[in-house]
Amino acid sequence: MRSPLLSTCLTGALALGLVACSAGPARDGGDPVTDPPTGTTGEGHGAVTGAEELAEPRLGLTTIDPSGVVHHLDLLDEGVTELGSVGAPSAVSTDGRYLFAETPDGLEVVDSGVWTWDHVDHFHHYRADPRLLGTVEGDGAATVATTNLSTSGSTGVHFAGSGDAVLLDTEALSRGELRERFRLEGEPGPGMVVPVGSSALVTEGRGDQTTLVGRTADGDETGLREACPHASGTITTRVGAVVGCADGARLATVVDDELVVERIPYPAGSTAAPATSFDNREGRPTVAALAGSEGVWLLDTRARAWTLLPAATPLAHVTAVDDEDQRLLALAQDGRVLVLDGSTGAIEAETAPLVADSLAAGRVPTLIADQQRAYLSAPVEGKLYEIDPADDARVARVFETAAEPAFVAETGR
Structure with missing residues (x-):
């Protein structure tokens, strides 16, 4: 295998943020598939008033x-x-269009x-004016x-401090509106609100007594x-939607x-640590997760089966590319x-140690996989790698x- 060294980039940074060196834009056209995406409405094809439809995805890195x-x-x-400013973020999530930034004021949406x-x-594929949607x-x-x-269904939010479980209307987000389908009071502590079609799963209880409760879009229990x-x-x-x-x-x-x-x-007899965070190339059926220090868990949601792979070296993060070669990053x-x-x-294959300083400082970089490329943030080094x-x-x-680049998302996919 080859370990390419990073070529030197001599260009200076623009005042607004980023400068590129080297060549070749990445494109991710997606793969033909047979399973319908969870929550598909079958109407509208994702179009929004005022948006321009494009022949190919307009991929970007939003930081x-x-x-x-x-x-x-x-x-x-x-x-x-x-694009503007939000409060100082402590965490950021994304669906490939929106960035949900956890700030002192709550959850700010970009x-x-x-x-x-x-x-x-x-x-x-679409492009419209970017905007800050509020909190x-x-x-x-x-x-x-x-x-x-990103233009239909719902987005789930759980606030650990209050225990509030919130289901946002994603179609309303696409029109620039923050609209809550429901907000349920709960017990402070960790939890989740997981959208599934027009319904959601909301966690109740803690520890080994945690239960997933089905809720309608109005917040009523489904039974x-x-x-x-x-x-x-x-x-x-x-x-479908996976919950660990x-x-x-x-x-x-x-x-x-x-x-x-x-x-x-999990497979009978397995003693590996359970998966607690999943990642993959967006929408693909196989997901990856760390199995503690013992290796990597792969979950094939089509086959409903786990595979435990050994890790050749200690890992900080893993994601499933889930392509024809079944590669992982x-x-x-x-x-x-x-x-x-x-x-x-x-x-x-492997790169040189691109983000050693970030990891040493406790600033875990973001690693993103799409169909053609991978993107890695380097917070301390002040770089983004393709x-x-x-x-x-x-x-x-x-x-x-x-x-x-404290937080980064690949958008447009």
């Missing part, structure tokens, strides 16, 4: 610095735009203005759960109650207009980005940043 200033880097023309509508056998009020850490569609001890981590795949539990995962889908939850237990604790064989866990996993983990482009 928020420690003070809350938001920048957007267009990966096609490498132009940079300052619309990047670029998105893709997944219509099963083809895709529609969802709440106390304490905010856990956000999104779907793969579904499913035990999920130590619920932690959620992601929406091509098949101490004894495996719960896969939530809608069957004949009814919310259904299936149990996917991982961030090693020494700062390298690794391309892993999805069947064995073996290292197929990596080609299919070409020996070659560093394709480097973007210098004028301010620390």
